[in-house]
Amino acid sequence: MPFPDEIAPVEVLPHRAHWAGDFDLLAAELSAALGPLALAVDHVGSTSVPGLAAKDCVDIQVRVAAPPEPASLAPPLTALGYRLRPEPWNRKELSGGVSCRKLVFAPPVGAAVRHNVHLRAxxxxxxxxxxxFRDHLRADAAARDAWGAFKTRLVRSAPDLFEYGQIKASATTVLMLAAERWAADTGWRVPPPPARPPTGPASGGVGPGTD
Structure with a gap:
């Protein structure tokens, strides 16, 4: 659930060019704070796909060496004002039939850019x-446009964040079936994290065919 300062009606906007630059600045800050704990910092979610309509909230994925635990990973982020989301669904998620641990952090109060930080193995x-999700929609303009149009229609009938999220989650399952077919057809793979953690603004993507 959002913290009190985050509560607002859901709004889906046409893609904003500044989202990529917002990510770069935030990724550099996170990389500096986490140091070698951050194996990779990825721009994910709809704001990472040029041309895709999205909520004005940048999603950042930090890949770490093992399933993330608050004891080691929370202190560097809370020192910057980040807030660990406490809900069970922000600690575990089901992906490919596997229950995966994660941590999700809300931005500091008063942050200039709305964003979420997702820590995953x-x-x-x-x-x-x-x-x-990101690389498929970057590569397939028709799928990108259809997904953006779906979200734009959905928010008109379901402006409540919880209802919007529940309906979108079901549709995402269908979208990802197409993404898996695309991955099989193209040989898409997630490359290993870089040998050294980033020390400056991140590139915004690690998958093939991005940017």
């Missing part, structure tokens, strides 16, 4: 899911 199916 680098070899987890949930990390792969996020990257495949």
């Amino acid at each position: 680098h070899d987890g199916p949930n990390a792969r899911f996020a990257l495949l």
